[in-house]
Amino acid sequence: MRLLAELCVVPMGVGVSVSKYIAECQKVLEQSGLEFELHAYGTNIEGEWDDVMEAVKKCHQTLHQLGVPRIHTTMKLGTRIDKSQSLQEKVQQVLSQRHDS
Numbered sequence: 001m002r003l004l005a006e007l008c009v010v011p012m013g014v015g016v017s018v019s020k021y022i023a024e025c026q027k028v029l030e031q032s033g034l035e036f037e038l039h040a041y042g043t044n045i046e047g048e049w050d051d052v053m054e055a056v057k058k059c060h061q062t063l064h065q066l067g068v069p070r071i072h073t074t075m076k077l078g079t080r081i082d083k084s085q086s087l088q089e090k091v092q093q094v095l096s097q098r099h100d101s
Contacts, residue, residue: 007056014069021066025043
């Protein structure tokens with residue numbers, strides 16, 4: 001099943017700045033071959049359900065291996081069966097509606 005997801009990983013117990021840990025998660029996503037896009041408060045991911053979930057699991061495993069004692073993750077998941085739609089297509093659809101108004 002195809003999935004669009006928003007992922008927000010928050011390493012806990014490592015201080016205020018967590019950017020180096022988020023960069024490690026981005027490396028995991030790059031290695032996964034999934035389409036993804038970083039934004040200010042998370043990452044959008046596009047791919048097959050099992051592949052996305054495996055990448056999230058690897059993010060957790062990687063951060064724990066780096067010494068992160070606790071990780072709080074939130075995800076928003078979206079699936080649909082009536083048509084296939086990429087992250088870019090979803091954004092373009094909203095932007096085109098904005099410009100048509």
